[in-house]
Amino acid sequence: MSAVRPGIEHRRKAALLRGVGLYAVGMLFSRFAGFLMLPFYTAVLSKEAYGYVDLVLTGSTLFGTLVTLRLFDAVYRSLFDEADPERRAALITSVLGLVTINAVAGCALVWGLLALFEVPLSHPELLVAWTLLRIPAEFFQQTTRVVGDRSAYAGSAIVNAVVMAVASLLLLGVWKLEAAGYVGAMAAGAAAMLVYLLCKDTGARFVKPRLFSLAVLKPMLAYALPLVPAAVSWWVIRMIGRYTLGHTHGLQEVADYAVSDKLPAVVYMLNITFYMAWQDAVLRHASDADRVSFYRQALGAYVRLGLVALGLMAAFLRPFFALMIDGGYAQARVYVPPLLLSAFLLCIAGLYDVLYQLQRRTPAIFLTSLGSALLAAALSVMLVPAHGVWGTVVATMAAGASLAAVRAIDQYRGLGVSLPWRDVAVGALFFALGWGVNEIQEPLAYWACAAAVTVAALVSQRALLTSAWTHWRARKKSNKDQGGKTDGASA
Numbered sequence: 393m394s395a396v397r398p399g400i401e402h403r404r405k406a407a408l409l410r411g412v413g414l415y416a417v418g419m420l421f422s423r424f425a426g427f428l429m430l431p432f433y434t435a436v437l438s439k440e441a442y443g444y445v446d447l448v449l450t451g452s453t454l455f456g457t458l459v460t461l462r463l464f465d466a467v468y469r470s471l472f473d474e475a476d477p478e479r480r481a482a483l484i485t486s487v488l489g490l491v492t493i494n495a496v497a498g499c500a501l502v503w504g505l506l507a508l509f510e511v512p513l514s515h516p517e518l519l520v521a522w523t524l525l526r527i528p529a530e531f532f533q534q535t536t537r538v539v540g541d542r543s544a545y546a547g548s549a550i551v552n553a554v555v556m557a558v559a560s561l562l563l564l565g566v567w568k569l570e571a572a573g574y575v576g577a578m579a580a581g582a583a584a585m586l587v588y589l590l591c592k593d594t595g596a597r598f599v600k601p602r603l604f605s606l607a608v609l610k611p612m613l614a615y616a617l618p619l620v621p622a623a624v625s626w627w628v629i630r631m632i633g634r635y636t637l638g639h640t641h642g643l644q645e646v647a648d649y650a651v652s653d654k655l656p657a658v659v660y661m662l663n664i665t666f667y668m669a670w671q672d673a674v675l676r677h678a679s680d681a682d683r684v685s686f687y688r689q690a691l692g693a694y695v696r697l698g699l700v701a702l703g704l705m706a707a708f709l710r711p712f713f714a715l716m717i718d719g720g721y722a723q724a725r726v727y728v729p730p731l732l733l734s735a736f737l738l739c740i741a742g743l744y745d746v747l748y749q750l751q752r753r754t755p756a757i758f759l760t761s762l763g764s765a766l767l768a769a770a771l772s773v774m775l776v777p778a779h780g781v782w783g784t785v786v787a788t789m790a791a792g793a794s795l796a797a798v799r800a801i802d803q804y805r806g807l808g809v810s811l812p813w814r815d816v817a818v819g820a821l822f823f824a825l826g827w828g829v830n831e832i833q834e835p836l837a838y839w840a841c842a843a844a845v846t847v848a849a850l851v852s853q854r855a856l857l858t859s860a861w862t863h864w865r866a867r868k869k870s871n872k873d874q875g876g877k878t879d880g881a882s883a
Contacts, residue, residue, distance in 0.1 A: 425553035427658055429560065433574075434651065434718035441570045443643030444514070446650035448575070450631045452523065455502070457623040459494040460527065463487045463609075464534045466616035469749070471538040472675060480539060481598040486608045488531055488599060495527050518575040525582035533585070535595025537668065544592040551588045556581030615754065622758040625765035629738065629791040632769050633784030636776040649781050651717060652724035655705060656735035659698075663739040666694060667746070674746045684808050687747070692812035695740065697856065699819025700849050702732045703826030707842045710830065729827040730785050737792035744799040747807060756802065764795035822849055 426433075434442065467487045474480055499520045506513050513519070529548070536545045559580040563573030590596050638646045670690065677683050705712075706729045713725045741760075748757045768791035775783030804810045825845050832838040 436564045439644045439647040443646035454627045459498040462616040462619040466612035482603040482608045484595045484598040485603045489604045515572045522579035529586035532589040532594045540593040548585045552581040552585035555584040618754040622761040625761035628765035629768045633772045636772045640777045648724045651721045652727035656731040659735040671746045692815040696815035696819040700822040703822035706826035707829040734789040734792045737796045741795040764791040
C-alpha cells in the first residue's frame with residue numbers, strides 16, 4: 393500500500409494542477425483582459441463615468457446572486473453526483489428555466505422601483521440586455537466543468553474577452569460613448585460568449601423544456617438557498633464601502649478606490665481558478681483516508697505562494713502605476729497593499745467554503761459570512777465619512793481577517809484541517825517586505841530593494857518552481873511519446 397500511495401498522491405496533485413491551468417486560461421481571458429485595458433479605460437473615461445460604471449458593476453454582482461439563488465453551485469454539485477443523461481437534462485433545464493424567469497422578473501422590478509423613486513440610471517436598456525445575456529452564458533460555462541467539453545470553459549472566456557475588447561475600442565475610443573460604451577461592450581461580449589457555448593458541447597445540449605420540474609428544483613433549492621445570504625454577506629464585505637464612499641465623498645473618490653481595487657480584483661480572479669480546481673479535488677478525494685493531510689498541504693502551499701506573490705506585486709506597484717494607470721489616479725497606489733491583503737484573507741476564507749460544502753454544512757457558511765458582513769457595514773458607517781477611502785480599506789481588511797480566522801478555527805475543530813504555520817510565516821514575511829519596498833521614495837534604493845526581494849522570493853520557492861518545471865517537462869515528454877505511438881499505430 394505504501395508503494396501505491398506516492399503514485400496516488402502524484403495523480404491527485406497533477407489533477408489539481410491541470411484543473412488550475414484550465415480554469416486559469418478561462419479566467420485570464422474573461423477578466424484579466426479587462427485588467428490589461430486599464431490604461432485605455434482610465435484614459436478615455438472621466439472619473440465620474442468610471443465611478444458610475446464601478447457602482448453599476450458592483451450592483452450587478454448582488455443582482456446576479458439574488459436572481460440565480462446560487463443554483464449554479466447546486467447544479468454543479470448535483471451534476472457531479474448524477475450520471476444518468478435524462479436526469480442531468482432535467483437538472484439543467486429546471487435550473488436554467490427558473491433562473492431565466494427570475495432574471496426577467498428582477499430586471500422589471502428594479503427598473504420599476506428606480507422609476508417609482510425617480511432614481512436616475514443611465515442606459516437601463518443596455519444593462520438589461522447585458523444581464524439577460526450573461527446569466528445563461530455563465531450558466532452554460534459552469535456546466536462545462538462537469539458535462540461536455542471542459543475546454544469550452546476557456547474558449548468561451550476567450551471569445552468574451554476578445555469581443556469586449558474590440559467593442560470597447562470602438563464604442564469608447566472611436567465613438568466616445570463613455571459609460572454607455574462600456575456597458576454596450578460588456579453586452580456584446582456576453583452575446584458572443586452565449587452563441588459560442590450554444591455551438592459547443594456544453595450543458596446547452598441537455599436543455600429539454602419538457603423536463604422542467606419543480607420537484608427536481610426542490611432539493612437543489614434546499615442546498616442553494618442557505619448560500620444566498622452568505623453570498624449577500626460576501627457582497628457587503630467587499631462592496632458596501634463603495635456605496636458609503638459614493639454617498640459621503642462622491643464618484644471621484646469611488647473611482648480612486650475602484651482603481652486601487654483592480655490588483656486585488658486580479659487576486660480574486662486567480663483565486664477562482666484555484667477555487668474551482670480545489671472544489672474538484674476536495675469532492676473527488678472526499679473518501680480518501682489521508683484527505684485531511686492532502687487538504688492541509690494544499691492550503692499551506694496556497695497560502696505561502698499567495699503571500700509571496702502578493703509581496704512581489706506590492707514591491708512593483710510604482711512601475712505598475714506608471715505604465716498602467718492614468719496620472720490622475722496616482723493617489724490610489726497607497727491603498728493597494730492593504731487591499732491586496734484583504735483580498736487574500738477573503739480568498740482563504742472562501743476556500744473553507746468547499747470544506748463546509750463537503751460536510752453539507754452550508755448554514756455555517758452563512759453564519760460566518762453574516763458576522764463579517766455586519767462588521768464591515770458597521771466599520772464602513774463609522775469610518776468612511778471621516779476617513780474616506782482609508783475607512784473603506786480598514787473595514788474590508790477587518791472583515792476579511794475575522795472571516796478567515798473564524799472559519800480556520802471552526803474547520804480545525806470539526807475536520808482537523810489546519811494551516812501549516814511555517815508556510816504562513818514565510819509568506820507573511822515576504823508580503824511585509826514587499827509592502828515596505830512600496831513605501832521607499834528614493835529611486836535607487838527602491839529598485840535595489842525590489843530586486844533583492846524578487847531574488848529572495850525565487851530562491852526561497854526554488855523547490856516548488858523546480859517541481860513545477862519537472863512536472864511540465866514530464867507531461868510534455870509523455871504527450872510526445874503518446875503521439876509517436878499513435879502515429880506508429882496508424883502507419
